[in-house]
Amino acid sequence: MKKQNTEIVKILKDTYPDAKCSLDFKTPFEMVVAVMLSAQCTDERVNRTTPSIFAKYSTPKDFAEIDIEELERLIHPCGFYKNKAKNIKACAKMIMEKYNGEVPKTMEELMKLPGVGRKSANVVMLEAFGEAKGIAVDTHCKRIANKLGLSKEKEPEKIEQDLLKYFDKSEYKDINHLFIWHGRNICTARSPKCADCPINKYCREYIKTNK
Numbered sequence: 001m002k003k004q005n006t007e008i009v010k011i012l013k014d015t016y017p018d019a020k021c022s023l024d025f026k027t028p029f030e031m032v033v034a035v036m037l038s039a040q041c042t043d044e045r046v047n048r049t050t051p052s053i054f055a056k057y058s059t060p061k062d063f064a065e066i067d068i069e070e071l072e073r074l075i076h077p078c079g080f081y082k083n084k085a086k087n088i089k090a091c092a093k094m095i096m097e098k099y100n101g102e103v104p105k106t107m108e109e110l111m112k113l114p115g116v117g118r119k120s121a122n123v124v125m126l127e128a129f130g131e132a133k134g135i136a137v138d139t140h141c142k143r144i145a146n147k148l149g150l151s152k153e154k155e156p157e158k159i160e161q162d163l164l165k166y167f168d169k170s171e172y173k174d175i176n177h178l179f180i181w182h183g184r185n186i187c188t189a190r191s192p193k194c195a196d197c198p199i200n201k202y203c204r205e206y207i208k209t210n211k
Helices: 002-015 028-037 043-056 060-065 068-078 081-098 118-129 139-147 156-166 169-185 204-209
Strands: none
Touching (some): 002 169, 028 043, 028 060, 028 081, 028 118, 043 068, 068 081, 118 156, 139 156, 139 169, 139 204
């Protein structure tokens, strides 16, 4: 199974040589804010929203002190703005009070921050600190993992645990980017381009419908 999965990674790397994180950020805290805003929102919209925000507010101190209604107004385009604003502000306060204004560098500590779950912590660890501690399971990753028969689970954390068994640690970084890019470009939720998929010979759904 691992040999097959290594082949899948190789094919996807050849297909998406430029695959990387789509969120724009300059500091670890900006990454934290961006990934929190990206929940139920496209990275493209987040990237259109954050430049004007980060030009004025960029540090944990800035966000800890910002008026909550002002923050809600600024992040409104990203949706669920009230809950996101509350979490971002609470997260900034915790970083200031507990971590001396520095974003913590471990999965365990990141997941203690308001609004930061395991998926977000995985993204921050990889993109801000260059460490792939796991695999961030978003809707694309979930869909592809299920179609390839890598997991039958529905919950992201359980899917991640399945994926971690099937891929070498050296491949975690690639999987984080490649599954997202593949899900956006070919293995889309609606009208997937199955005939054009470079890994369709490994896709159980494709094989089943093309017998």
